[in-house]
Amino acid sequence: MIQFEEFTGGPLDTNAFLIHSPGGNILIDAPMGADRRFQNTEIHTLILTHGHFDHIADAAAIQSRHGCRVGFHPGTLPMVSDRNFFRKWGFELEVEPVAGELMLAEPATLDSEGAHFHILDVPGHCPGSICLYIQKSGLLFGGDVLFRNGIGRWDLPGGDYELLVTGIRNKILVLPDSTRVLPGHGPETTVGTERKSNPWLQH
Ligand SMILES: [Zn+2]
Numbered sequence: 001m002i003q004f005e006e007f008t009g010g011p012l013d014t015n016a017f018l019i020h021s022p023g024g025n026i027l028i029d030a031p032m033g034a035d036r037r038f039q040n041t042e043i044h045t046l047i048l049t050h051g052h053f054d055h056i057a058d059a060a061a062i063q064s065r066h067g068c069r070v071g072f073h074p075g076t077l078p079m080v081s082d083r084n085f086f087r088k089w090g091f092e093l094e095v096e097p098v099a100g101e102l103m104l105a106e107p108a109t110l111d112s113e114g115a116h117f118h119i120l121d122v123p124g125h126c127p128g129s130i131c132l133y134i135q136k137s138g139l140l141f142g143g144d145v146l147f148r149n150g151i152g153r154w155d156l157p158g159g160d161y162e163l164l165v166t167g168i169r170n171k172i173l174v175l176p177d178s179t180r181v182l183p184g185h186g187p188e189t190t191v192g193t194e195r196k197s198n199p200w201l202q203h
């Protein structure tokens with residue numbers, strides 16, 4: 001069974017997950033404070049679930065400290081390569097560009113440090129949003145797609161409600177009920193719990 005630890009950081013309480021895989025450590029998302037939190041932990045691979053600022057704030061710092069490879073969906077590229085991307089949305093934020101080495105899009109699988117991930121494209125929260133599924137361990141690192149009793153917001157640029165809900169139904173609710181969902185914000189949940197009681201998925 002794969003072990004992982006959780007770190008929550010930044011003004012939006014964004015969750016990151018450090019997976020301890022037999023071959024090394026994989027970090028899912030890089031909220032503010034993650035670089036400092038894991039400065040003494042070796043990180044081999046950094047995977048970004050999507051390009052929103054709260055998930056990528058420390059990505060460049062982590063990449064330069066650890067020399068780790070970074071993976072994300074091609075749709076995420078503009079958000080992590082254009083210093084001024086978020087200015088176009090009206091935010092006074094500057095992004096330190098990240099060099100992506102792994103392009104992750106369906107139907108890709110990623111074998112990283114001994115962990116085997118299925119990449120699920122679930123846009124709708126934003127373009128390039130992915131979930132990472134480890135079938136053997138029954139774990140879904142979900143980013144801002146499905147939360148306990150909620151779903152990701154779709155009102156930011158590039159968001160699309162229909163796309164989001166369809167993606168959740170077709171890609172996530174088809175997984176076993178016992179699958180643990182580790183979201184980008186808030187507490188973990190399971191596929192079964194959300195199928196039964198998530199108010200956004202009941203009709
Ligand atoms: Zn987001």
Ligand SMILES: [Zn+2]
Pocket residue numbers: 012014052054055144184185
């Ligand atoms: Zn977020």
